[in-house]
Amino acid sequence: MPRTSTKAEAAPARRLATDYRLEDQVGFLLRKAYQRASSNLVERIGSFDLTAPQYATLARLYERGALSQNLLGRLVAMEPANIRDVVLRLKKRRLVATRRDPTDKRLILIDLTTAGTALVQQLIPIEIACTATTLAPLKSDQKKLLYDLLGRLAEG
Template structure:
């Protein structure tokens, strides 16, 4: 049996992800904003003020990483932190006005990033790709 790593799903997914990240950095319009920071801002924008555990679930980012992201976004005045009303130990993340404005300004660029990432695919292949990726990440045990 000949194992060709370059034809394995993990390798191909990693290469596709690396290509997507390069496209993101070239086209997002804000060189200081990383993809993970952007999805964190989008999660708060879409779901409203959120706890760290809610952000972890929404973004699929681990706890240590989300804490660092939150600290960096707070330092840039894009989010604010406050204790939860009913549990002062829980931190609630909210967008600031600057954060809201950045999300609104960046979303069109993010749509373009997705478009460029799938530029080599025809419309049917795009639908199939998204369907298959969702199916791969679906964990029915959750």
């Protein structure tokens, strides 16, 4: 009769000759750092019923003004299907509106509404505080270096 146990039994650790550790992988560390930053943001903007991608979309429109959906998606690093869904949700909440580009009638431009602009202006100081919380463990020179290195990695 097979033995049964109520205790979880630990599997023997498997180690490669290279001593691979997940904690040494840049993607894993970036994901953990992103999760921390995203969690800090969502905690503070959750009462506004916004996700981090929705906030990024609103903030980019605030910075740049009216943009095509394609360009907006690229500027917030989102896939076309994802930016489409984000824009639809924001449009439903009347935070963004669409209109034809006066110089190229084929293009639909997305822009902030008055309510969207007011919301972004309210959220910017909150997002700045979130960034400060995320970067709190770092010294000033380390923060500058981190921004430089992340910028290089992001640009390829």
